[in-house]
Every structure is written in structure tokens, then in C-alpha cells.
Amino acid sequence: MNAKIDTGLSKADRTDVAQELTKVLADSFAVYLKTHGYHWNVRGPEFFSFHNLLEQQYRDIWAALDDIAERVRALGVLAPQSYSAFGNLTAIKDGDPEKDAQAMLKELMQDHETLIxxxxxxxxxxxxxxxxxxxxxxxxxxxxxxKFAWMLRSTLGER
Ligand SMILES: [Fe+2]
Known part of the structure; x- marks a missing residue:
């Protein structure tokens, strides 16, 4: 059965919006993955404050992934669900666990700007x-x- 979706939005509009949401989902997934990874690998005398800041952020992004993907589904479009599908949809580069703490935070701040x-x-x-x-x-x-970009900027001592 293929029931018609009658929510007041045209199929073309639903498809267009879902396509843009899917890019937000992929960027969010990439930033989630990097934030959680840096939560694990960040090092230095301020370890605990950075570790905790990043946990607060990755938890929020993790919850948002479900909201965004389910909104895509409500628009009648399938959500991507593989690493390769996400990789093809995002411009966010993989994180590097060798980086120092300042470089990790700066990279994440810029990734939030990309996602924005x-x-x-x-x-x-x-x-x-x-x-x-x-x-x-x-x-x-x-x-x-x-807000996350501001917190990272301030943690780096910038305005
Ligand atoms: Fe943890």
C-alpha cells in the first residue's frame, strides 16, 4: 500500500526540505562523532573541564540526531543510516586524536559554524x-x- 501523504505540504516541498534536513543530519552525526571522540582523547591540565564540556555537547547532539531523522521520515523520505551515506552528505572532516586540546576545541568551534x-x-x-x-x-x-560555538570560543579565551 502506498497511502497518499496529506499534511498540507506538496511532495516537491517535502522532498526539498527533507534533502536539506538530511544534510543537517549528516553534519550533526559527524560533529557528534568528533565531539565524543575528543571527549575521550583530549589531554592536558584542563582535562576534566574539557572532557565534561564535550560530554554536555555530544549528549545534546545525540538526542537531536533522532529528532532530525524522524522529521525526515515524517516528510515521507527515508533517512540515511550508514557511515558511507553520512560521509557522502557531510563536509565535516574526521577528527584527529593526536591533536592538542586547543586545536581540538578550535576545530570543533569551526565545525559548529559549518553546521550552523x-x-x-x-x-x-x-x-x-x-x-x-x-x-x-x-x-x-x-x-x-x-551556544556550543560560543562556549568553545570562550573556553579558547576569545570573544
Ligand atoms: Fe564519557
Missing amino acids: ATARKAFEAADAAGDEASADLMTQRLAAHE
């Missing part, structure tokens, strides 16, 4: 389509990643 740009594009697509639920989710993700 992706989420802003998805917000604009959702807004243009009149898809309030996706726009609302992207608004929440923008607020979260702008």
Missing part, C-alpha cells in the same frame, strides 16, 4: 515551503550550535 550554515539553509527551505515543524526544529538546532 547548513541548518540555516534548511531553515530557509522549510520557511519557504511553509513547513513550520521543520523550521522550528532548525531554529532549535541553530540556537544549540550557536
Whole structure:
């Protein structure tokens, strides 16, 4: 059975918005993976504060992955679920456990900025389509990643 989806959004709009959300999902997955990895591998006299800061961030991103993927499904599109599918959808580079703590935090700060740009594009697509639920989710993700970027920036001693 292939029931028609009648939620007030056209198939073209649902497909367009889902495509942008899928890019946000892939960037979020990559930033999640790197943040959790740096939580494990960060080293130095400020280990505990960095370790805990990164835990707070990866837990939030982990929860958001489910919200974003399920929003894609609600739009009638399949969510990507393999490492290779995620790898093809994101511009975020893999982390490097050999880096020192400052370099790890700086890299993550820049990754949040990349993710923010992706989420802003998805917000604009959702807004243009009149898809309030996706726009609302992207608004929440923008607020979260702008906050994380600020926390990392401040931890690095920058404004
Ligand atoms: Fe842990």
C-alpha cells in the first residue's frame, strides 16, 4: 500500500526540505562523532573541564540526531543510516586524536559554524515551503550550535 501523504505540504516541498534536513543530519552525526571522540582523547591540565564540556555537547547532539531523522521520515523520505551515506552528505572532516586540546576545541568551534550554515539553509527551505515543524526544529538546532560555538570560543579565551 502506498497511502497518499496529506499534511498540507506538496511532495516537491517535502522532498526539498527533507534533502536539506538530511544534510543537517549528516553534519550533526559527524560533529557528534568528533565531539565524543575528543571527549575521550583530549589531554592536558584542563582535562576534566574539557572532557565534561564535550560530554554536555555530544549528549545534546545525540538526542537531536533522532529528532532530525524522524522529521525526515515524517516528510515521507527515508533517512540515511550508514557511515558511507553520512560521509557522502557531510563536509565535516574526521577528527584527529593526536591533536592538542586547543586545536581540538578550535576545530570543533569551526565545525559548529559549518553546521550552523547548513541548518540555516534548511531553515530557509522549510520557511519557504511553509513547513513550520521543520523550521522550528532548525531554529532549535541553530540556537544549540550557536551556544556550543560560543562556549568553545570562550573556553579558547576569545570573544
Ligand atoms: Fe564519557
